[in-house]
Amino acid sequence: MMRILIYGLNYTPELTGVGKYTGEMAEWLAAQGHEVRVVTALPYYPAWQIDPRFSPWRYCTESIKDVKVWRCPLWVPQKPTGLKRILHLASFALSSLPVVLWQGLTWQPDIVFVVEPAFFCVVGALLASRISGAKAWLHIQDFEIDAGFDLGLLPSSGIIRSSISIIERWLTNRFDRVSTISERMLERLKSKGVFAQKCVYFPNWVDTTKIYPLPNSSLLRQKLGIASDTFVALYSGSMGEKQGLEILLAAAQLLATDYPNILFVLCGEGSAKEQLQKSAKKLPNVRFLNLQPVDKLNDLLNLADVHLLPQLCNAADLVMPSKLQGMCASGRPVIATVLPDTQIAQVLQNCGLTVMPGDTTALTESIIYLATHPKRCLELGKAARKFTINNWQQAKILQQLEQKFDLLCLTPKLEIDGARLEQSLKSD
Known part of the structure; x- marks a missing residue:
């Protein structure tokens, strides 16, 4: 059995988007007997209002279906704009950093699994994996940096975009594995300079026993x-x-x-x-x-x-x-x-x-x-x-993820670094 630390902005009880999938994944892994802990934010999405059951500026912990959850405060703007979104994401990255580092230091997970968005969290995830000796896995639900530029939420300056892209590529390649949710997004990941050996296709899913055509009218x-x-x-x-x-x-x-x-x-x-x-x-x-x-x-x-x-x-x-x-x-x-x-x-x-x-x-x-x-x-x-x-069947996709986790934990660090060196030599 593995110890898996999941780090991300969104989580259960959020009903839509990334939080839904992260929650289902964590609970499924826990049901298979793995120890799972989560560092996340206070629930706020998609209403962009913090759930009234939580105090906006307090840390808290809870247990949900055998998953221990640490919740960290964050700033949630009433009307999110480009700059406000950046401050929103940064507030969570800062408040959660000591928590994820503490988990890495004291709990010693086997895998640190971080979900983008928010990309601000990748530094904390890498540090937590290094101090614990864990393998680091980045899962990209949303190319938020590219989307920010393409949708006009971030400055359109070529110099700024180029500089951020260099930092993004460098940080992403520090992970042992990088996954994303569609074949086209996987191609984009490789085109951004992420080593092909690290790239993994990990789509979202649906429980087809719970979502199905009704025989009669709704x-x-x-x-x-x-x-x-x-x-x-x-x-x-x-x-x-x-x-x-x-x-x-x-x-x-x-x-x-x-x-x-x-x-x-x-x-x-x-x-x-x-x-x-x-x-x-x-x-x-x-x-x-x-x-x-x-x-x-x-x-x-x-x-x-x-x-x-x-x-x-x-x-x-x-x-x-x-x-x-x-x-x-x-x-x-x-x-x-x-x-x-x-x-x-x-x-x-x-x-x-x-x-x-x-x-x-x-x-x-x-x-x-x-x-x-x-x-x-x-x-x-x-x-x-x-x-x-x-x-897209849930059980099949999550079983495949579990197998990839097992293989990653058995993969010597030297082998991963060797693949990185081989790819670097090819690119040179």
Whole structure:
């Protein structure tokens, strides 16, 4: 059995995004008999408000399903902007540094596993692994630095970006293993100068026994009073700047008069939600729902006739949306606004539709097509479910991770350094 120290910004009980997956991974590893500890922040995402059950500026510990969790304070801006996001991430890196170092020094883990975002935490993870003799593993859920530049959240100066990229590459190559969640992101990782021997494909997953097509109509549909002949186009997830959700309201406006039986449902929380609600005030075919609890997630996903996955053009392949697995597992087709050569487009080749980012007309036409072709909608949904079972089953993916952890712990440090030296000689 291994001692595994997990270090990251987000964790259970956060219901969406990175925290959901980190929590499920930690609990699964603990259930296999491994000792698992977590250093994380106070829960705040996706509402961008610290959970009222926690004191904003206090450290605390708790035990969740045999996982010992250390929670560290952080600053959470009410309206996150580029600079505020940086300060937000830095506040956690600073408050958590003494905790992760103490865990490395006193607990002596076998593996220190750090999750990006936040990249600010990689220094603490490396130091903790060095003082404990542990292997260091960096898992990238989101190329946050690239996204920050490409989305205009960070200064666009070439010198600044080049300098940060050099630091990023140097720090990343200090890890024994570096994983990420899609094949395209893995290619990007290698193109950034990370040694190929270190790179690992570790996708997100879904529990297909908990998310599955319901044989009958969703109870949530009945509760909300949505007629059985209404075609529901559902967006469920975080409502932030990276999602480009404005296009959904633009499509709803185009459909409001001629297709009153098509209803847009937007469910979730995030920094952009308030503005979206203001923009949708006069749209009768748009409804907002609060984030649903875990035990209602399958009912929510089955509310949809089609799932909507808007993405900004310059965010493609910087992230692999974690919501996609649940969408496909529910047996419903997905319409995504992505470029044709992206990973998301490849996934949806046989189980959904894709349109160009920002193309409101194409998105509208795709929704109309599925709303008026129920047989095709059903076929795509079945294909989505099949793809999920073949590629994203939780137990299979986490078993493979456990095996990689075992192999890494048995790998002599000399062998890893040798691979690094070999790659350096090739690049020279």
